[in-house]
Amino acid sequence: MKLDEAKKQFVSEWGTFGSKWGVNRTMASVHALLLVSSESLCADDVMEQLDISRGNANMNLRALIDWGLVRKTHKAGERKEYFYAEKDVWKVTRQVIKERKRRELEPLRNMLTELKHDVDVESPESEEFQKMMVELSSFADAADVALEKMVKSDQKWVFNSLMKFLKASS
Amino acid sequence: MKLDEAKKQFVSEWGTFGSKWGVNRTMASVHALLLVSSESLCADDVMEQLDISRGNANMNLRALIDWGLVRKTHKAGERKEYFYAEKDVWKVTRQVIKERKRRELEPLRNMLTELKHDVDVESPESEEFQKMMVELSSFADAADVALEKMVKSDQKWVFNSLMKFLKASS
DNA sequence: ATATTATTTCAAAAAGTTCTGAAAGTTCAA
DNA sequence: TTGAACTTTCAGAACTTTTTGAAATAATAT
CATH class of the missing domain: 1.10.10.10 (Winged helix-like DNA-binding domain superfamily/Winged helix DNA-binding domain)
Structure with missing residues (x-):
């Protein structure tokens, strides 16, 4: 070709x-x-x-x-x-993560935090809703810290960690 | 509210x-x-x-x-x-990963693999192009194995690995 | 200053996507 | 069977996003 x-x-x-x-x-x-x-x-x-x-x-x-x-x-x-x-694929990836995190993940986390605090818990239904918000919220938080660490790390280190993750038995 | x-x-x-x-x-x-x-x-x-x-x-x-x-x-x-x-947020996440991987990441990997093999390397320009395809390709492969492992793991184990990743000094 | 060349803007058009609702199809009880 | 209840389909309408291109703006050389 x-x-x-x-x-x-x-x-x-x-x-x-x-x-x-x-x-x-x-x-x-x-x-x-x-x-x-x-x-x-x-x-x-x-x-x-x-x-x-x-x-x-x-x-x-x-x-x-x-x-x-x-x-x-x-x-x-x-x-x-x-x-x-920028040609360095790792740098490009980090930049995309950084921007999407800022533009999309952070607003989402704010929404979930608000909703989990603001709803009146006065019925089993409300409790269930709140539980879902709490779960989504901790999930989004976990994604946030993981991505933040990636953004601040260099490629070698992340690939190394990935190797450990893959080798570890679950 | x-x-x-x-x-x-x-x-x-x-x-x-x-x-x-x-x-x-x-x-x-x-x-x-x-x-x-x-x-x-x-x-x-x-x-x-x-x-x-x-x-x-x-x-x-x-x-x-x-x-x-x-x-x-x-x-x-x-x-x-x-x-x-399905209400389990981890299960939902895994399912979304699984499907997007199948629908989007795999076609992308195929395309990169093809392009990196098929281009005639006969000039510095071609070599550069091939280098980019190789880089993107290994990147996509790394994402693929990582996501595959996530899809197959349970939430506790992934969160635990994440904790280690966060605590490790880079 | 003025002409020349490059960049940005933005209203209107085109293209792309999603939605509607009526008609066709399916299922099942009587 | 028949028909009532429910689901699916799909052509056209509505809506959204993207693109165009000409005019306005900006930047620079003469």
């Missing part, structure tokens, strides 16, 4: 994958394109290679910068902005 | 949360509703409580059954089908 063909397939499938995880398909494609481009690309490159409009390219590049996955760069003697994606 | 009010809030926010993770908002709401209903509900209950059509209720209840999160039940002397959600 030719390189260009392979890149195209990767970009397209990464887009599909993203869309199943609540990420705009185009944003995921732009990210994939930058991931497999050793050189930085400018807006026109992205527009051309993905066949999307200027507005769309601009919007999704900015979203990627917002997510901390892409940086603007400049080339000497050129006025255009270029875009470069 | 009254119980009904709290339930409504939970159902609505769980729906929002779901939609950020690529789950149909209504499906997440139906799941939430069943999670906080100690009794099984029938299609009409769901339609009424969420104010949705019969078709929509039917479709999302079936999807939940498909995901292994909800079971059909019957009440003695009644012809109607009732629906009951």
Whole structure:
């Protein structure tokens, strides 16, 4: 398979994958394109290679910068902005965890905490509801601390811990 | 806060949360509703409580059954089908992991494996691309084994491992 | 200052997804 | 069988999200 063909397939499938995880398909494609481009690309490159409009390219590049996955760069003697994606897969993963945690897990935890405290416990029904909130809440908390530790750790250490986890007998 | 009010809030926010993770908002709401209903509900209950059509209720209840999160039940002397959600949060989590792994992670791994083998390595550019595929691939593989182990373990054991992970100095 | 080039914005259009409700299908008791 | 009770289907409608592209804004060179 030719390189260009392979890149195209990767970009397209990464887009599909993203869309199943609540990420705009185009944003995921732009990210994939930058991931497999050793050189930085400018807006026109992205527009051309993905066949999307200027507005769309601009919007999704900015979203990627917002997510901390892409940086603007400049080339000497050129006025255009270029875009470069972090290539280290572990760093990318950590960044995604960090952002989703902040944007989604934390609001969820706040909601659960509120609900578990605010409901009047005055009937078996209420108690059951509260119990569910407490369970979900401790679950979300556990996920939170685990993810926080991952975000702060380096790849080797996490892989090592994973190995121990796998070898340990359950 | 009254119980009904709290339930409504939970159902609505769980729906929002779901939609950020690529789950149909209504499906997440139906799941939430069943999670906080100690009794099984029938299609009409769901339609009424969420104010949705019969078709929509039917479709999302079936999807939940498909995901292994909800079971059909019957009440003695009644012809109607009732629906009951698994309440054990750990079991629910495992089921979701299991299904997403099967539906999404495995296709992704296949794609990466193909791409890393099929591309002609004949230039520095191709080598770089292949390197990225290899990295993503081993990453996906690591996630796969870790999740597989989780799916097969019980809550206590996973929480215990998590504790060790958190206490270990990085 | 002005022209030139690059970037951002945003209203309207397109595309994609979800929902409705009536009709068709199924099940089962009589 | 028949028909009442319930479930499923699906075409079109409603809604949501994404995309476009032209205009506004910004940045830089001359």
